[in-house]
Amino acid sequence: MKLAEGLALRSDAQKRLAQLQSRAVASARYQEGEEPAERAGELLAEARAVTEQIEALIRRINRTNAATELEPGVTITDAIAARDVLAKRRSLVAAVADAAAGRDRGWGGRQLRSELREVTELPVVELRREADDIARRYRELDVRLQEANWATELVE
Secondary structure (H helix, E strand, O other), X not given: OEHHHHHHHHHHHHHHXXXXXXXXXXXXXXXXXXXXXXXXXXXXXXXXXXXXXXXXXXXXXXXXXXXXXXXXXXXXXXXXXXXXXXHHHHHHHHHHHHHHHOOOOOHHHOOOOOOOOOOOOOOXXXXXXXXXXXXXXXXXXXXXXXXXXXXXXXXX
8 A cells, every 4th residue: 555545544534533523422412212313332432443543554654754765864754844844934924924014904004194104124025935935845845745655655
């Protein structure tokens, strides 16, 4: 099985777990004299089995990511960490650029002419370019990770 398939199975199992939990919670209590729509105990047992499947998949995925090099000296785990940080950096720089541009204020940051005008010392255009560059690097790294996911066998 390829790593990408393992990731898809994990995602499906996590969705299944959420559904089972929701159904078990909804069926956990019911009115006396009524029959519950579903048996909460059976749903709970099934959910417990799904958590074991998820754990097994996570272990295999993590071992595969740690053992597989995307490039010399850089494992998939390292690349995932770098990708996550790129997303956070892009979000940070874009939020600061938006604040410096006054996007969150409306009306140019003033309500009345008598109010003080707001200014910024930050280079908004450069910040937006930086955010765009970070987003490009994120996309490029994500594509390389996706390629590796489909090329790599999931370890046991």
